[in-house]
Amino acid sequence: MKLIMAIIKPFKLDDVREALSSVGVAGMTVSEVKGFGRQKGQTEIYRGAEYSTNMVPKIKVEVVCDDDLAPRVVEVVQQAANSGAIGDGKIFVLDVGQAVRIRTGETGETAL
Amino acid sequence: MTISKKLCGAAAALGATLATSMPVWAQEAAAEPTLNTGDNAWMMTSTILVFLMILPGLALFYGGLTRSKNMLSTMTQIGAATALAMVIWVIWGYGTAFGPEGNKFMAWGKYFLAGITPDSLSGTIPEYVFVCFQMTFAAITISLVIGSVVERMKFAALMVFAPIWLTIVYFPIAHMVWAEGGLFFDMGALDFAGGTVVHINAGVSALIACILLGKRMGYPKEPMPPHSLTLTMVGTGLLWVGWFGFNAGSALGANGSAALAMINTFVATAAAALAWMLVEKLAGHKPSSLGFCSGVIAGLVAITPAAGNSGPFGAIVLGAVASVVCFFAVSKLKPMFGYDDSLDAFGIHGIGGMVGAIGTGIVYAPSLGGPGAADYVMGGQLVTQILAVVTTIIWSSIGTVIAIYVAKALTGLRVSPEVEQEGLDLGEHGERAYN
Numbered sequence: 303m304k305l306i307m308a309i310i311k312p313f314k315l316d317d318v319r320e321a322l323s324s325v326g327v328a329g330m331t332v333s334e335v336k337g338f339g340r341q342k343g344q345t346e347i348y349r350g351a352e353y354s355t356n357m358v359p360k361i362k363v364e365v366v367c368d369d370d371l372a373p374r375v376v377e378v379v380q381q382a383a384n385s386g387a388i389g390d391g392k393i394f395v396l397d398v399g400q401a402v403r404i405r406t407g408e409t410g411e412t413a414l
Numbered sequence: 415m416t417i418s419k420k421l422c423g424a425a426a427a428l429g430a431t432l433a434t435s436m437p438v439w440a441q442e443a444a445a446e447p448t449l450n451t452g453d454n455a456w457m458m459t460s461t462i463l464v465f466l467m468i469l470p471g472l473a474l475f476y477g478g479l480t481r482s483k484n485m486l487s488t489m490t491q492i493g494a495a496t497a498l499a500m501v502i503w504v505i506w507g508y509g510t511a512f513g514p515e516g517n518k519f520m521a522w523g524k525y526f527l528a529g530i531t532p533d534s535l536s537g538t539i540p541e542y543v544f545v546c547f548q549m550t551f552a553a554i555t556i557s558l559v560i561g562s563v564v565e566r567m568k569f570a571a572l573m574v575f576a577p578i579w580l581t582i583v584y585f586p587i588a589h590m591v592w593a594e595g596g597l598f599f600d601m602g603a604l605d606f607a608g609g610t611v612v613h614i615n616a617g618v619s620a621l622i623a624c625i626l627l628g629k630r631m632g633y634p635k636e637p638m639p640p641h642s643l644t645l646t647m648v649g650t651g652l653l654w655v656g657w658f659g660f661n662a663g664s665a666l667g668a669n670g671s672a673a674l675a676m677i678n679t680f681v682a683t684a685a686a687a688l689a690w691m692l693v694e695k696l697a698g699h700k701p702s703s704l705g706f707c708s709g710v711i712a713g714l715v716a717i718t719p720a721a722g723n724s725g726p727f728g729a730i731v732l733g734a735v736a737s738v739v740c741f742f743a744v745s746k747l748k749p750m751f752g753y754d755d756s757l758d759a760f761g762i763h764g765i766g767g768m769v770g771a772i773g774t775g776i777v778y779a780p781s782l783g784g785p786g787a788a789d790y791v792m793g794g795q796l797v798t799q800i801l802a803v804v805t806t807i808i809w810s811s812i813g814t815v816i817a818i819y820v821a822k823a824l825t826g827l828r829v830s831p832e833v834e835q836e837g838l839d840l841g842e843h844g845e846r847a848y849n
Contacts, residue, residue, distance in 0.1 A: 346639055347699050349708060349758060350745020353637040 303398040303411060304372040308363045309335065309391040310383040315361050321382035322365060325374050328414070331364040341389030360391060366398055368411045450538035456668035457539045457547060463659025464550035468496050468557050471656050475649025475707070476561055479757045482641040483837025484565045485847035491569060492557045495576045499553040502577055507552055508545050510585035511593065518597040520586045537666055547663060548588070554660075555584055555612045561759030562620035566630050568829050569842045575623075575821040583619060583813035587611050587806060603802035604778055604795065606675065607664035609719025609771045610806045617764020618807050621755060622814040627827060629754035631834050638756075643703050650707040654683060657714045661721035674785065675721035679714065682724075682733030686713025689737035697745075705741075712740040712762050716770035723774050725783025732777050736769040768803055775799040 310318055315332065322330060336357040343356035367375055376393055384390055403413040473489040480488045499507070506525050513521035524530065527545060536544035556576050563572075590596040591603065591611045598610065605611065630638070640646060661679045665672035690709025691701035699705075716736030717729055724732060744761035755761055775796040778784040821827055828834075833841030840846060 346637075347702065348639055348704055349761075350697075350699075350741075350749070351634070351638075353639055355637070 303366055303368055303401060303414070305396040305398045306363075306365045306367065306372060306375050306379065307394045307396065308365075308379045308383065309337065309360050309393075310363060310379075311385065311390060312359060312361045314383045314385065314390075315363070317382040318363060318379055321378040322363075322375065325371065325378050327365055327367060327371075327375060329365075333362045333364075335360050335362045339389070339392070358389065366401060366414055368414065447535050448538065449535060449540065450667065453538040453667040453669075454540060454543060456672065457543045457663060457666065460659035460663025461543065461547040461550055463656045464547070464554065464663065465656075467653050467656030467660060468550070468554050469493060471649050471652035472554065472557050473649070474645045475653060475711075476564065476757050478642040478644065478646030478649060479640045480564055481638060481837070482847055483839055485641065485839060486845050487569070487838030487842055488560070488564045490843060491560050491564070491567075491572050494569070495556045495560060495572060496553040498573065498576050499556050499580055500549055502580055503545075503549040503552050507580060507585055508548065510581065511552075511588040512548065516589060516593065516595060518590065518595065518600070520589050521593055539666065544666070547666075548592075551608060551612060551660075552580060552584055552588070555608075555616045556580055558612070558616035558759055558763055559620045559623060561757035561763075562624035562755040563627050564756050565838065566828055566834055567627055568825050568827060569838075571821040571825040571827045574824050575817050578817040578820055579619065579813060582816060583615065583810050584611070587615050587809060590805075591802075597805065598802045601798050601802065602795075603798050604723050604774045605719045605771065605802070606721045606723050606774075607661045607718045609715070609767050609774070610802055613715045613718060613763040613767030614771060614803060614806045615767075615810045617760045617762070617767055618810045619814040620759035621753065621764060622811050623818055624755050624760075625753050626815065626818045626822075629752075630756065631831060633754045634749065634752070640704065643707075646707055647703055650710050654710055654714065657683075657718075661718060665722055671722045674724075674726075677726050678717050678721050678724055678729035681726050682717035682720075682729035683710050683713035684733070685730040686710065686716065686733035686737035689713075689734040690741055693738050693741045697741075708740065708744070708758070708762060709737045712737045712766045715763050715766035716773065718767070719771045720774040720777055723785060724777035725785070728777030728782050728784055732770065732773045735773065736766045739769050740766045771803050772796065772799050 308318065336359055338356045338358055341358055343354055343358060346353045346355060365375060372395060376395060379393055400409060401413040402409050469492070473492045476492065477485050477489045504527055508527060509522055509524040510520055513523035515521060515523045530541050530545065532540065532542065534541035556579060559579070560572065588611050591598045591605050593599060598605065658676055658679055662672040662675040665675055687706050687709035690705045690712065694705045695701050713733035713736060716732050720729060720732055740762050743765040744758045748755060748761055775792060776782065778786040778795065779790055779792050780786050780788055818827070829838060829841055
């Protein structure tokens with residue numbers, strides 16, 4: 303099993319969700335996060351006082367799938383979240399040791 | 415029958431004495447001291463509108479500008495100072511400002527509103543309504559001062575500062591401006607709705623108070639952005655709406671002077687809001703919502719002394735000029751001197767008030783569309799206006815120093831660094847604004 307963690311632009315969430323559904327991903331976890339990479343931060347000005355914030359709001363999508371599906375998931379997320387501009391985000395793929403469905407106690411890929 | 419006749423007679427006599435202690439514009443209307451129900455209905459409405467400016471208007475405006483950890487503290491300080499001002503107003507405030515005996519600087523008598531009955535008249539309205547109307551002015555002025563000291567002043571310190579400040583600063587200056595025999599009243603200073611009494615007074619006191627109190631921890635290095643400009647915008651709207659009571663109500667009747675104040679309160683403010691955003695744009699920033707709100711307040715402050723003393727176009731110019739001056743005061747002057755006037759009570763109310771008070775002497779001229787007489791001498795009036803401004807600055811500075819040091823001796827003035835870090839909502843009130 304693989305954990306695919308994608309940091310994307312907030313307005314790309316719907317596209318990514320649809321793309322994941324189309325390849326058969328049945329569930330995901332989404333969180334609002336902040337961070338920075340190559341994209342510059344934003345400058346806020348209140349009555350002349352300038353604050354530059356280097357943390358940019360992003361969405362983190364986490365999906366766990368079986369090993370065979372993982373390359374396909376990465377591919378569709380990469381395409382759906384791509385706007386061609388700096389700050390589109392990153393995708394990380396991690397190995398998952400175990401998965402348990404809490405309700406039934408099923409483990410492994412059947413729990414996904 | 416005889417008793418009620420006597421009472422009426424006494425009330426009429428009282429009304430007559432009071433009429434002489436009224437502003438000029440009220441005196442004209444008060445030739446015959448009889449109750450005018452139209453005037454009364456408008457003045458009761460105006461009084462409630464001014465109250466709306468404080469709660470929830472100013473509370474939301476200031477609250478939105480603070481950090482979320484100090485939201486309740488800011489709003490509670492405004493609420494409690496307002497409530498305290500009301501109680502004090504009845505006990506000795508009204509007597510000190512508008513009592514039957516007095517000199518140039520203060521009055522006395524009528525403590526606990528002694529002698530006032532439902533039949534007592536002040537001009538063409540019941541004296542109780544006049545008492546209430548003026549009470550809301552005292553309450554909003556002390557509330558405005560809080561703008562510079564939020565996020566670090568102890569609640570207890572404010573509760574000590576407020577009554578002393580009202581007694582030695584606000585009541586005497588209200589007397590000087592609005593009571594016959596008062597210093598500025600006799601000088602002939604033009605102040606329609608309280609530009610000196612309320613705004614210069616509150617603004618200058620706020621500046622002195624924030625300097626004595628010291629900066630917030632981390633200012634100006636640490637970012638302290640407003641936590642909700644949405645609420646600030648809501649508060650701004652309520653302030654603008656309520657200000658019609660403040661300005662048009664200061665005509666003390668439902669008359670033409672109130673009508674002039676009303677249109678000026680619309681257009682000066684509109685011009686000021688646009689001017690602020692325009693200057694932001696010219697300064698290389700974006701036209702912002704906080705800029706809009708700040709412009710609105712700057713315009714309202716500036717038009718306050720000129721509300722019934724300017725033509726509508728004069729008001730537009732005055733509002734726009736005040737807005738530009740205030741923009742530089744808050745974005746350039748404040749960083750240059752490094753004081754932490756947290757919500758710009760001085761930068762907008764103090765500076766805007768001064769521009770308004772001096773500008774009133776200009777826009778009053780009939781040649782500029784103002785309501786002044788044909789023989790109006792601008793130069794002489796300007797000197798009078800400036801003298802009134804300077805006297806107010808000196809008086810409120812000295813009074814604020816005294817009130818702050820008494821509060822410091824009794825309460826320590828400032829919250830501990832731990833409370834300041836954690837926020838005054840938890841540290842001073844044991845609550846959180848948002849859960």
